[in-house]
Amino acid sequence: MAQKHKVVVTRKLIAEAQNLLNTVPGLEVVQWPSEQPCERSWLLEHAKGAAGILLMLSDKCDEELVSKAGDQLKVIASFSVGIDHVDRKALKERHIRLGFTPTCLTDAVADLTVMLILMAQRRGGEAMGKVLAGEWPQMPWHPLLMTGPQIRGCTVGFLGFGRIAQATLKRLLPFGIKRAIYLTSKPGKPIKELEDQPGLATEAVGSIEQLAAESDVVIVGCPLTPDTKHIVNADFFSRMKKTAVLINIARGPVVDTDALVAALDGGQIFGAGLDVIENEPNIQADHPLLKQPRCVLMPHIGSATIETREDMAIESVKNLLAGLKGEAMVNEYEL
Ligand code: DGY
Numbered sequence: 001m002a003q004k005h006k007v008v009v010t011r012k013l014i015a016e017a018q019n020l021l022n023t024v025p026g027l028e029v030v031q032w033p034s035e036q037p038c039e040r041s042w043l044l045e046h047a048k049g050a051a052g053i054l055l056m057l058s059d060k061c062d063e064e065l066v067s068k069a070g071d072q073l074k075v076i077a078s079f080s081v082g083i084d085h086v087d088r089k090a091l092k093e094r095h096i097r098l099g100f101t102p103t104c105l106t107d108a109v110a111d112l113t114v115m116l117i118l119m120a121q122r123r124g125g126e127a128m129g130k131v132l133a134g135e136w137p138q139m140p141w142h143p144l145l146m147t148g149p150q151i152r153g154c155t156v157g158f159l160g161f162g163r164i165a166q167a168t169l170k171r172l173l174p175f176g177i178k179r180a181i182y183l184t185s186k187p188g189k190p191i192k193e194l195e196d197q198p199g200l201a202t203e204a205v206g207s208i209e210q211l212a213a214e215s216d217v218v219i220v221g222c223p224l225t226p227d228t229k230h231i232v233n234a235d236f237f238s239r240m241k242k243t244a245v246l247i248n249i250a251r252g253p254v255v256d257t258d259a260l261v262a263a264l265d266g267g268q269i270f271g272a273g274l275d276v277i278e279n280e281p282n283i284q285a286d287h288p289l290l291k292q293p294r295c296v297l298m299p300h301i302g303s304a305t306i307e308t309r310e311d312m313a314i315e316s317v318k319n320l321l322a323g324l325k326g327e328a329m330v331n332e333y334e335l
Pocket residue numbers: 057079080081082083105250300301302303304
């Protein structure tokens with residue numbers, strides 16, 4: 001890299017990723033100095049003249065940002081698998097490359113998905129809430145205390161059947177699920193491997209209505225696009241079994257929150273396990289979903305294992321550097 005490049009990084013990074021960045025000769029690193037979200041005004045101001053920007057899923061990468069940066073901008077490296085915060089058209093038009101981290105977080109998110117399924121079916125949030133509120137003495141053990149549906153024998157429906165969904169399905173096999181159904185726009189090779197599992201029927205379904213009606217567990221794992229916004233809505237819930245649970249590990253706006261609250265209120269579904277929600281992180285204590293005992297809500301921690309966040313940081317830096325040098329990235333999003 002003979003020419004000096006300015007790069008902007010919107011968070012403090014873990015030491016290994018930081019060292020990787022700091023030891024590159026000829027690089028001017030301008031970095032938001034905190035773990036807290038980077039201010040938009042700071043990003044817009046410092047983007048000017050940048051050849052690369054490493055940003056998080058909470059930093060909008062839009063027309064305004066790339067035009068503020070200027071014509072020399074070559075690469076955006078997103079510290080995420082989801083890229084709904086990135087205006088892909090704006091990048092494509094300017095021949096700016098996009099790096100992302102789709103593979104290193106698969107296991108962590110699949111693990112959390114299993115946790116959410118079990119918490120939603122077994123009423124984990126509600127049960128803990130009662131203990132924490134000192135209500136256990138008023139609810140001595142009895143045969144039907146805090147009962148919920150069992151995962152064995154379930155039909156699990158995947159809305160989106162990419163890496164995380166398939167890794168989740170592999171984890172669910174030992175639980176004895178009976179059937180896996182999925183709706184996907186991109187059938188691929190690994191699905192074949194899962195279709196050949198003994199004792200498990202796996203099949204693509206033809207419609208979202210069928211997925212809703214036949215699943216005991218619905219797992220939302222599709223990307224957020226204009227087509228998938230509120231794809232899980234009042235109509236979807238009206239078709240779900242009363243004993244079924246909804247899990248969302250993708251993006252909040254794929255699920256219509258008001259419709260979910262109504263479905264839980266009206267007993268249309270058994271429960272929900274969410275790692276994401278519309279308008280996160282601005283969820284106040286009086287949010288209607290927090291009043292739903294059968295809803296478990298996590299603050300978007302799907303990829304939050306120490307190992308995974310280290311890998312994401314290193315991979316993001318590698319993608320950034322590869323983009324600057326015009327080399328192959330670890331993972332590049334085809335625009
Ligand atoms: C991502 O990277 O898009 C995930 O949502 C973070 O866990």
